[in-house]
Amino acid sequence: MAKKTLLAAFDFDHTIIDDNSDLIAQVELARTIEAIPEVTGMSFLLQRLYDLNWEIIIISDSNSYFIKRWLESRGLAGIVAKVYTNPGEFTEDGRLKIRKYHVQNWCKLSTRNLCKGHVLETHLATARKAGSALRRVAYVGDGRNDLCPALKLTRDDFVLPRVGYPLNQLLEDHQRRPRATIVPWTSPEQILRVLEGISQT
Ligand SMILES: [Mg+2]
Numbered sequence: 027m028a029k030k031t032l033l034a035a036f037d038f039d040h041t042i043i044d045d046n047s048d049l050i051a052q053v054e055l056a057r058t059i060e061a062i063p064e065v066t067g068m069s070f071l072l073q074r075l076y077d078l079n080w081e082i083i084i085i086s087d088s089n090s091y092f093i094k095r096w097l098e099s100r101g102l103a104g105i106v107a108k109v110y111t112n113p114g115e116f117t118e119d120g121r122l123k124i125r126k127y128h129v130q131n132w133c134k135l136s137t138r139n140l141c142k143g144h145v146l147e148t149h150l151a152t153a154r155k156a157g158s159a160l161r162r163v164a165y166v167g168d169g170r171n172d173l174c175p176a177l178k179l180t181r182d183d184f185v186l187p188r189v190g191y192p193l194n195q196l197l198e199d200h201q202r203r204p205r206a207t208i209v210p211w212t213s214p215e216q217i218l219r220v221l222e223g224i225s226q227t
């Protein structure tokens with residue numbers, strides 16, 4: 027298959043899954059995770075993007091145990107190239123131990139433990155150094171912590187904020203308007219239509 031030129035970066039909570047992974051405690055953790063519903067149509071979207079040769083990554087303030095478990099339960103683990111999130115480990119005494127992804131002090135838009143914009147830029151820089159042909163990014167998210175990566179995007183890129191969630195409003199209010207094209211969404215079908223269009227250009 028030809029080298030991938032398109033990158034789709036997804037948030038996880040309230041973007042891929044229709045819930046918030048913070049709420050889950052220890053008891054029957056795995057089964058609880060697997061029972062969390064997707065945003066209807068999201069796994070179809072991810073599968074379709076993969077078939078269209080998009081590189082798919084997740085950048086999330088959830089944790090690796092949670093995301094891996096959920097993706098595996100939906101048969102999606104193999105199509106996500108990389109998951110950037112807080113490392114989570116289910117220890118023998120029955121607790122999920124979560125460490126910080128990093129500790130940062132350079133970005134005021136982001137939380138101390140995760141600057142998603144930095145993660146996205148580092149991903150692109152590392153990929154390009156390794157000979158990747160990525161030339162365009164579509165960033166899909168909903169939350170306050172998705173504003174930083176949205177503002178890092180360039181004129182050729184797209185940011186897709188979920189309607190009715192904080193990112194959409196923040197993008198409208200923010201004085202530093204993103205250079206990327208903003209396409210609000212309510213369903214993965216809408217995202218698919220936009221990204222299929224990009225695939226053809
Ligand atoms: Mg979110």
Ligand SMILES: [Zn+2]
Nearest residue numbers: 133136141174
């Ligand atoms: Zn940041």
